[in-house]
Amino acid sequence: MIFFVILLVLTFLAQIVEFFIPPLEWMSNAHIYIVPVIVFYGAMALPFPLVLALAGFAGFLLDAVTVQALGTRVEISIGWSILLYAVLASIMHGLRPLFIRGRWEVHCVMSGLCTSAILLSQYLMIAFRRGSLVFTHDAWWQIAGPGVIAMLMAPLAFWILHSLGRLTANPYLPEPDGYE
Amino acid sequence: MNRSSIIALGIFAAILAYFLSFGADSTRKLQAGFYSLISPFLKTGSGLQKSITSVRSGLKTLEEVERDNASLQVENRSLKATNQALRDVEHEVNRLRRALAYRERALFKLVPAEIVARDSSTWWRTVTINRGKNDHIESELPVVTDEGLVGKTTTVGDNITIVLLLSDENCRVAATVEGSKEQGIISGERVSGSVTPLLDLNFLTKQANLETGRKVYTSGVGGVFPAGLLIGTVQSFKARELDGQARITPAVDLSHLEDVFVVTGNR
Numbered sequence A: 001m002i003f004f005v006i007l008l009v010l011t012f013l014a015q016i017v018e019f020f021i022p023p024l025e026w027m028s029n030a031h032i033y034i035v036p037v038i039v040f041y042g043a044m045a046l047p048f049p050l051v052l053a054l055a056g057f058a059g060f061l062l063d064a065v066t067v068q069a070l071g072t073r074v075e076i077s078i079g080w081s082i083l084l085y086a087v088l089a090s091i092m093h094g095l096r097p098l099f100i101r102g103r104w105e106v107h108c109v110m111s112g113l114c115t116s117a118i119l120l121s122q123y124l125m126i127a128f129r130r131g132s133l134v135f136t137h138d139a140w141w142q143i144a145g146p147g148v149i150a151m152l153m154a155p156l157a158f159w160i161l162h163s164l165g166r167l168t169a170n171p172y173l174p175e176p177d178g179y180e
Numbered sequence B: 001m002n003r004s005s006i007i008a009l010g011i012f013a014a015i016l017a018y019f020l021s022f023g024a025d026s027t028r029k030l031q032a033g034f035y036s037l038i039s040p041f042l043k044t045g046s047g048l049q050k051s052i053t054s055v056r057s058g059l060k061t062l063e064e065v066e067r068d069n070a071s072l073q074v075e076n077r078s079l080k081a082t083n084q085a086l087r088d089v090e091h092e093v094n095r096l097r098r099a100l101a102y103r104e105r106a107l108f109k110l111v112p113a114e115i116v117a118r119d120s121s122t123w124w125r126t127v128t129i130n131r132g133k134n135d136h137i138e139s140e141l142p143v144v145t146d147e148g149l150v151g152k153t154t155t156v157g158d159n160i161t162i163v164l165l166l167s168d169e170n171c172r173v174a175a176t177v178e179g180s181k182e183q184g185i186i187s188g189e190r191v192s193g194s195v196t197p198l199l200d201l202n203f204l205t206k207q208a209n210l211e212t213g214r215k216v217y218t219s220g221v222g223g224v225f226p227a228g229l230l231i232g233t234v235q236s237f238k239a240r241e242l243d244g245q246a247r248i249t250p251a252v253d254l255s256h257l258e259d260v261f262v263v264t265g266n267r
Helices: A004-021 A035-045 A048-066 A079-093 A098-101 A105-130 A137-167 B003-020 B024-060 B062-099
Strands: B108-118 B128-131 B142-145 B148-156 B161-165 B173-177 B183-187 B200-202 B213-218 B230-239 B242-248 B259-266
Touching: A004 A035, A004 A098, A004 A137, A004 B024, A035 A048, A035 A079, A035 A098, A035 A105, A035 A137, A035 B128, A048 A079, A048 B024, A079 B003, A079 B161, A105 A137, B024 B108, B108 B142, B108 B242, B161 B173, B173 B200, B173 B230, B173 B242, B200 B230
Parallel strands: B148 B230
Antiparallel strands: B108 B128, B108 B259, B128 B161, B142 B148, B142 B259, B148 B161, B173 B183, B173 B213, B183 B200, B200 B242, B213 B230, B230 B242
């Protein structure tokens, strides 16, 4: 439970930090997202009810900072990111047997793919709301770029979070030789 | 799936359904509340970022500071003189207008604000400013700098406000082109790979054939933006099948905003 609370706090802080990370000009202004990496690690290291709670919290934060209420309409309602995070985190949780067997690289790759999936879903939703679907070179980069960065960040982030999990004696972690 | 997972799923579905039922007003209230909650973090982060940046630039330009200071003092004296001259002209113009029974030139009531955070999302272009309801700021008010239009306020908290930038596709502004009768609607690009994205001025006539460098101003149609605010300059024009479209370079560098003014009314 302590580890779950730590993940909640880290998710919140990561969401704040993301405000101050400038987009990468050399990658068509792609943003860096830290929150998905934390959530997807939590999806492997926590029991399913807590995975849902963490995904719900992260989705709520994402919705609260991005939702656009203009006049009488809301572009993407609060709740869609919660659903998105919950579905993706559940998929990651389903891959937990691999994590227990020490095949954590699958989850690093999946973290990147799921980060891009969040952005792709958001883009498709706003395209649907605005009435035209346009995929430019920049759009692809802004969807794929954060995924690639998340994939690269994941090994280090997972190692730090895993160490934190051990320090706080998270009972849901695999045996010590399972991850390293 | 065990019993606790099923219960968790049920609770999750109920919470999700609750959030999905939110309308625009509830969403705005919740977002304003959330931003008010995180505003101390954003302000601290912004302060830290500024001090780090200023230390870095200070270290780089320590010798240049004196030179800059001297040149700024000269410029300041020159501007003071110009300002005084312009005050005289303004007074004269107002006197003549009154004499001609014209309405005295309307001046805006402005609330100065500082940018505390930039958008952290990919698809929406917003900034957060350190003023809110406590400073008489409301939703749908124009935001400007001395260079021109920046955008409009959307969600307003007690001491924090989200500003939708002109470069966002959802920020639409009725505009007019100087020296012509052309009117159109400005909107941002949905996706831009550039730090300083261009704007689209749509619904012009096919024959508009606007030259590069022409200034584009708000037309005042629509009620949110008063007429006469500079939006940008024409970069290119193309005639399409049914209408004309111009690409506009924004007058304000939206990627390096630090201080803005919210137009709260006329003085």
